[in-house]
Amino acid sequence: MRLQNRIQPRPEHPIGNPDALYVHLLQTCKRGYPLCEPGLRFQQREKNDHGVCVGDVGYIHDDGAFIFLLNIFHPDDDVHSEMTSYQPLDRQEMLSADHPPGSYVANGVVETHPRFTPELDEGISALSFRSTSEFGAICALPRGSTVTKLADLSCIREHISRNATKWYRHLRDFAYRSNGSLYVITGVEKSDAWATLTLEQRFREGCCAHLISGEDEEGFDCVWQHGSAVTRWHYSTGVVPPVVSNVLSQTMFLHGFHIGLGAKRWNQFPRSAYGRWHNTTRVARLFSRLPPWLVSWIWSWPRWFANEYFSFYPLSYFHPSRLAFEYLSAKAPEAEVIITHDDEWSSVLNDTDTERPDPAEMLTRIQRKFRIVNENGTVYLAPRTRRWYQFW
Structure with a gap:
């Protein structure tokens, strides 16, 4: 027709x-x-x-399309065949x-x-x-x-923890590889x-x-x-x-997991491989000169700086999981693998929100609803069991 x-x-x-x-x-x-x-x-x-x-497993391209790289359930993918120690799920x-x-x-x-x-x-x-x-x-x-x-x-989270570094290492020469970009x-x-x-x-x-x-x-x-x-x-x-x-x-x-590596693991990759997500705002440059313990403490109050920290993100590039990823990276500098899920940022949205709140408000809501879990080097968010202010 x-x-x-x-x-x-x-x-x-x-x-x-x-x-x-x-x-x-x-x-x-x-x-x-x-x-x-x-x-x-x-x-x-x-x-x-x-x-x-x-x-x-893939990433969101600049124009909004999903770019496929591999599937964690398929043993015959070309990417998997080149990673001899990889075991599909x-x-x-x-x-x-x-x-x-x-x-x-x-x-x-x-x-x-x-x-x-x-x-x-x-x-x-x-x-x-x-x-x-x-x-x-x-x-x-x-x-x-x-x-x-x-x-x-939960089984996917465990599988990601075991294989995230392998995937990033294998894809180190890929044009859009950047920490936190794999989906x-x-x-x-x-x-x-x-x-x-x-x-x-x-x-x-x-x-x-x-x-x-x-x-x-x-x-x-x-x-x-x-x-x-x-x-x-x-x-x-x-x-x-x-x-x-x-x-x-x-x-x-x-719906999916965004996965990235902790700072120590990520810094093992050549700096030339950094993708478009490498933050160069004034606040980010300032934080890079501070000791990790101080940066972690500052990130407990995202309303102070989050809007400025994320001001470099063009609208077309921004995925809300980036907020949680940056938050976890700063709060847990000892992390080896960092995992966030789309259900986390979407769960803090209100029915009255006509558009996504600014980064400071989003991070404050995430902080109040979720706690940080470090499980053998894998860092992720889990719902709080007590009032958020009882942890401070």
Whole structure:
């Protein structure tokens, strides 16, 4: 079905960085880390057909795509074959849940309607979104989605502890290798049809955007249309070809571990290998000249400096797990491996948050909810069992 031939969208007015805005706004919806590019970049057709899978290890590229490197459950990966001492992990129990057709995830939208005024042909449906916010982001799932997660994360944490250094050592010449950048996927939300939209409008009466979708013998298709109140907008749609329609390959949201190495282990790598995450802000340079015990003490009060410390991060580069990783790195300078999970930063978001809080506020919430655990050199966060102020 080719809806573009029936209903033409209005001309597109690009937002400065629509993909970054989309990711930034939808993080507060607690569905995981949003991917603005749901497809997977990989050379093998088989991997492209299945998309991001639980157990994949990779990183988020500058443009928002997930770059696959290896899978912890597959013994035949090329990367594993070159690491003679590596032992893949046995398959683990999975949990799954479905979101029904017509589902959506949105930020800045005040109401939705299943249909709108214009008469539509048989087999074509529409979903209308109304927004009064200056910025808005929508991820529509006209055919629903499926969420798959690992039932138990503890075994993955142990496996990461044993192999993190091997992975970083093997990938030391990789262009985007930087400490804390590796991502081990523990949950995915996939669909075979999706439509995303970011918009900006400056009119108090609000604006409307409509997703029109339909299916017939030619296949499934969807297209965006919006009202004149939108000043700038950016849209994207995707449908899996019929040849692989029985496989959900388009990944909309990720859950996973971010892994990094402690300072001593990381400093064993050549300095030229440092990636884009090497912090060069004024506060970071100051901290680098202080003794570790003093830096650890200062990080107990992130409200003093966190916004300045993270000011160098462009919006498109920022992943909230970076906050927890930097916090753990400073608080536990003796760590060998540092592990954070997406469930940690998403759990401190409030229902009233219309966008991700600033770094100082996020770190303060994380600090109040979680304690630091050092388990044989592996440092991670665990929920507090007492009031946060009883530990100080």
